[in-house]
Amino acid sequence: MPGTSRAGDVPPPAPDSAASDSSAPDSAVFLGVRHHSPACARLVGRAIEALRPAYVLVEGPADMNDRLDELLLGHRLPVAVFSHYRDETRVATSWAPLCDYSPEWIALREGHASGAEVRFIDLPSWHPAFAERADRHTNRYADAEARYAQATRRLCAHFAVDSVDALWDGLFEVTAPDDGPDDLRARLDAYFDLVRGDAEADAGDRAREEYMASWVRAAVARAGQRPVLVVTGGFHQPALRALSYRSSGRGEGESDRPSAWPEVPTPPDGALGGSFLVPYSFRQLDAFAGYQSGMPSPGYYQQLWEGGPQAAAQGLLRSVAERLRTRRIPVSTADLIAARSLAQGLALMRGHPYESRVDVLDGLAGALISDDLEQPLPWSGRGTLGAGSHPVVVEMVAACAGDTEGRLHPDTPLPPLVHDVAGQLARLGLADADEPVTFDLTAEAGLARSRVLHRLRVLGIPGFTRVSGPADGADPVFTERWEPGPASGREAALIEAG
Template structure:
């Protein structure tokens, strides 16, 4: 045996390199140990089914962070991930093996058992059978209040125990001091692993499996794999695994005992592939159990050849400069000095993340935590996203999605961004259809948001962010088809058949139009007609109508034939007109509020429907003529008038009906004032009158009361006449109504009330003019502002503009 092999510890058996997952110090130490030991093969903690995927790590197109994704073939939504970053020791071991032509294999519990085990545990939890079985029953389990598993066994964090033993209250800080800042052993690259093995051995003697019931089974599998590798390659092999498992792999057990632990494990058929991962998902906040708090910081430590603190603070300064903060090189120099001083005062070998964070706050942030939030989000965690080559195994749906992403220039990114689409262009239309089709499939890569600066239906705004879990959703959606279009169509047809609520089917019809799936519309429309014919609930019909009308508008922009939708929409409107007045009678306060929302939605939908279909003649599909559709608005107004006059209708609905008629020009201010006078008469209970006011004055920002002082006067007179004993009951309703107004409107209303609403004429000067205002407009003063208006509106200087120009009507006033 060579001296190198003897130093590596091959005289005791395989070289066991215990590491911390995603630890840059462990990664550097693993690379140094493998270079010194030159093992014949490298065994790595991970699912053995992924052995065939290891050679892809040599492909330049596979860039970490990436993850091995295993999902059940029959149930793609059941999945598991094994993430790798550039600073993960396992990834370093894989790359070293490929670079040196050494075989590399995974030796952990197969994914076929892992996924089946999780499924069995979930079923037991649902059945109320308690936690997972087979947990270690060590009598030495500590009772110090640490987290417990489902079976009541205490789970320990090995790093936390070692940190506490060393006098640290933060495991991350202890790990940085003990490993990250000290680097691999210069004279003996195997010394750090020997020390960590001794520490973990002491912990395993004290705590057994540490409350992790799967660990004995996983370690039995690893020992069996290790024995098989020794028979094939000899003793000169290296094992890279979590340091917690090293004592168990070193323990002497029999083959029969290990196989007994693996006997009877459940199985499920699985597929594995590489998928992109992100730094955010490596963080504990991202939900990965073996994650780290600061992947961006650890990535920096791994790649920094020297002076890590200086390089890090320079990077922070660059980020803050990009955000227009005043940070100079002097700030960096001072921050470096202060970080070193803090580390010395705290007894640390080098400044860590806590020291650099403190100095950034003090030196570059002027004591504020605001820049720290930016630094943490962009640098400490980071938005790095990995890439996977096309040669990686993938379901056909994933390949079709990748092809469309390239064709439409939509690159998946971990950083959230907004995408503005103009649907008048072919590329943006294709992007919109792709994103809507993915939403139909449950792949929420993008979420639609409100467009800024334009209300046209030709514009869409999306908020995009790619999450690694979307790879699971794509695999799960692969059961519907091999292309995004085909899968979305099949999913829409299946959802239409399974939907029972009318609103769900109408929303589905809207999604089909947005996604450009005309072949799915016949099936959806049949389901829609069936549900509409059977549903007698006016609330359900009112929920369905707005979605149908929006779909008609979308059809105008996308060029989709929406004749069938028009017929169904007209039929729904007629049924609402007939059924709404009886449905509004005898409702309690909550039901009346809900019905008011339905009335508002139907009012907007009827107006939009009349505008969209105006002038269209009767077609072969039986849709109404333009004259009939013009009459649609008239019949709706008749329904609203009916609501205003029925005493059995809740006050909030009667007030809302009056307001809608007034806004629509179907009722004049005098009629509105007359109905308000009836509602606020002394014979009306104060609570009912307040509800009427809420329905009438709610919404619209309160401008109606500002401009119509007669209505404000009626309201003021009623409010001052409310008895003291009833005022407490009506106050919440009034407060809810007027609190929604803008501050400027509330201030104006207060001034009008203080002056006395409806008394402006009394204060007018000679000729009926309001004091401070002339009887006629002063055109000379108005002409003085015209050059500024030309500049703002971009009007040609040569074009004559006067105060008589319609574009500037009212300027002189």
């Protein structure tokens, strides 16, 4: 049946050739995950509880290892590790987002709570291994899906689904209630072995995998008879397993002593680089907004994480209805009944034990949209919303994303610019402005306020918009008017600008 998600429908994982290798570190347990997958996050939590590992190794920037306590301060998620680098020839920035249902976050939190030593094991985000990822929306968790697009297309055709996300939901997120952790892990191993195949990674990913494997070997040497849990993107898992079983050779920065932790690269002389935590939001996480990795519709997956698939389906229907009514788009009770009936019918036809995200969205579209659509429904593929998208579709996508915004704990270290701007806005009476402000540019006080807001404008910091004033230095206009707007993202923008 289309969308069937039973374990027997996926080929079994390839035999682990290293299992018979006398030099293999039998205490290393590899969990390949999809970033921001509730199912994978639960699997990580259960693995830590069952294994009680000595070390939990997580795909993440190793230069943050001395500052892991910052991540555990009690932030409101989502937050991200923002990394920056600049030298005479290259400027690079990247984000490593974490939300409640990120497997990496669960590994960090639950590993720490269990008494394990937690380490990030990937190269720093500024490293040349990430040099090809220079786009503004780039994040370090982009696992190069283009290289295994052919395998996922074949899987989509086999399961009769339109997109990788619908395929993933049917196989892993919305599964039968009797599926246990072992069933899930077997399917994950099979899936990642298939999509990685024998394709060779690019030079950047090869360098990252060599480096991560050196951390695994060091942890196994230090752990004695206790297990080591390794949590990385599933794309890397097959290569990491093979590299970690290697009996000789050393990765980048690895010491001659097998139990010594690998060296963490530092920026070369004359370069500037570093990392800070920044607030993040569900809108930034959403694949429909341009996020390259992880899951679309983070608001839906938050509900899936908190309440399970049935509650998430009902919550999604409710969220869409509330948003459409707020936007004064008519949605009657009869429409919602029709949408629910369609979603349930689609789930039954597709072999889903519960209504999936796509089942609910398809049901809503069928009940609410009577016009001819000029383009395919966005959840039938991946990418941003195109121009001319139907208004109902736009609001449905926004409802799926949710409006959750992260907040850093007050004790989080921040660059000086954040404190300087906060101090200047408070001193000038602009910190809590909620109405338009007009400045007399012939007075020192008005000129000082204008200068600060113009500096923020040049840096691209949200919060104020200039609506009137002199067009240039020769324009005989001596007043300037600014309107306060949503300050969402101001702190993150200041951190990045700093």
